Amino acid sequence: MAVVEVQIIPIGTGTPSLSDYVADCVKVLKKQDNLKYQLTPMGTVIEGELDEILSVVREMHEVPFDNGSMRVVTTIRIDDRRDKKLTMNGKVEAVNNKVDKG
Amino acid sequence: MAVVEVQIIPIGTGTPSLSDYVADCVKVLKKQDNLKYQLTPMGTVIEGELDEILSVVREMHEVPFDNGSMRVVTTIRIDDRRDKKLTMNGKVEAVNNKVDKG
Amino acid sequence: MAVVEVQIIPIGTGTPSLSDYVADCVKVLKKQDNLKYQLTPMGTVIEGELDEILSVVREMHEVPFDNGSMRVVTTIRIDDRRDKKLTMNGKVEAVNNKVDKG
Amino acid sequence: MAVVEVQIIPIGTGTPSLSDYVADCVKVLKKQDNLKYQLTPMGTVIEGELDEILSVVREMHEVPFDNGSMRVVTTIRIDDRRDKKLTMNGKVEAVNNKVDKG
Numbered sequence: 001m002a003v004v005e006v007q008i009i010p011i012g013t014g015t016p017s018l019s020d021y022v023a024d025c026v027k028v029l030k031k032q033d034n035l036k037y038q039l040t041p042m043g044t045v046i047e048g049e050l051d052e053i054l055s056v057v058r059e060m061h062e063v064p065f066d067n068g069s070m071r072v073v074t075t076i077r078i079d080d081r082r083d084k085k086l087t088m089n090g091k092v093e094a095v096n097n098k099v100d101k102g
Numbered sequence: 103m104a105v106v107e108v109q110i111i112p113i114g115t116g117t118p119s120l121s122d123y124v125a126d127c128v129k130v131l132k133k134q135d136n137l138k139y140q141l142t143p144m145g146t147v148i149e150g151e152l153d154e155i156l157s158v159v160r161e162m163h164e165v166p167f168d169n170g171s172m173r174v175v176t177t178i179r180i181d182d183r184r185d186k187k188l189t190m191n192g193k194v195e196a197v198n199n200k201v202d203k204g
Numbered sequence: 205m206a207v208v209e210v211q212i213i214p215i216g217t218g219t220p221s222l223s224d225y226v227a228d229c230v231k232v233l234k235k236q237d238n239l240k241y242q243l244t245p246m247g248t249v250i251e252g253e254l255d256e257i258l259s260v261v262r263e264m265h266e267v268p269f270d271n272g273s274m275r276v277v278t279t280i281r282i283d284d285r286r287d288k289k290l291t292m293n294g295k296v297e298a299v300n301n302k303v304d305k306g
Numbered sequence: 307m308a309v310v311e312v313q314i315i316p317i318g319t320g321t322p323s324l325s326d327y328v329a330d331c332v333k334v335l336k337k338q339d340n341l342k343y344q345l346t347p348m349g350t351v352i353e354g355e356l357d358e359i360l361s362v363v364r365e366m367h368e369v370p371f372d373n374g375s376m377r378v379v380t381t382i383r384i385d386d387r388r389d390k391k392l393t394m395n396g397k398v399e400a401v402n403n404k405v406d407k408g
């Protein structure tokens with residue numbers, strides 16, 4: 001199990017708004033059965049088996065090209081831990097618990 | 103107003119757990135009055151005036167050194183838009199609305 | 205043709221030095237026939253067909269685990285342009301030419 | 307001494323080419339006396355005192371706005387090591403030496 005963040009930026013679109021492009025990428029992700037995901041203000045975080053995640057990220061990277069972009073910059077950040085199960089909620093809770101304790 | 107994501111990774115800590123280090127960084131952020139922030143599974147997202155954000159991120163970067171680290175890799179991703187006000191909630195909602203519409 | 209940067213960070217290694225781990229990752233890359241690569245002070249840049257690159261990056265990501273790490277954070281940044289051929293040299297030269305012109 | 311990579315992406319420019327924007331950012335960097343830098347195919351790497359670097363990166367981030375952009379996404383990756391002096395050349399050589407040894 002890994003947690004992966006992806007940020008997909010189409011270049012040269014002519015508009016400073018990116019939400020149309022991002023939404024179309026997220027629609028591809030939404031169709032997956034085995035992956036959990038969460039939108040953040042700076043990207044999309046996905047939890048699941050690493051190869052499945054990378055496969056859908058590869059599909060998501062194509063979306064802006066299908067929508068007319070000529071250039072896409074995609075950043076993928078993988079957090080892969082093998083001594084214990086890594087989950088999106090577990091990661092945030094571990095930090096929050098320690099922050100709350102002061 | 104900018105939205106900034108920060109991820110701080112201490113190197114060579116001897117343990118695969120990072121939450122102690124991250125929690126101490128977040129405590130520095132929590133003391134700020136003018137900045138909103140949100141923990142994600144892959145980092146911390148901060149909303150506010152860009153120079154104030156960068157100033158606190160600079161402080162956060164020192165925290166693992168204060169806790170004994172000899173090396174820290176910090177990634178700062180700035181999203182700065184000037185034709186309209188950028189907020190953490192606004193960014194996520196803009197995408198969610200478009201995903202929901204199909 | 206895409207240009208991709210990869211940065212692989214093992215977590216909790218007990219030493220602030222990363223070069224042993226990085227060198228073992230680069231050895232995997234060196235065996236590829238179809239990919240050009242370049243070491244930078246902050247990562248490894250690879251030029252070639254995107255799916256071939258992602259496949260070797262996936263292999264590189266396993267290397268620190270094979271060397272005993274329990275957690276690895278890997279960042280992959282893809283620059284994929286389809287209206288013209290993107291190369292590592294071409295990208296740097298395009299900028300340098302414009303800087304030199306003042 | 308830290309080594310920092312910066313990547314500055316203007317959004318919505320109407321053209322898939324970024325080299326004009328990047329060159330203008332690099333010109334700001336070139337004027338600095340105390341900082342060494344190196345262009346890579348995926349960004350600009352800077353070596354020097356961390357606060358000086360962050361100060362010039364802040365200036366570079368403004369350049370695309372001065373050139374008409376309405377939105378800029380800037381990624382700053384800091385590698386800061388305090389048990390030994392970190393240099394751009396030293397980092398690449400440490401890896402190359404180990405790769406060459408097989």
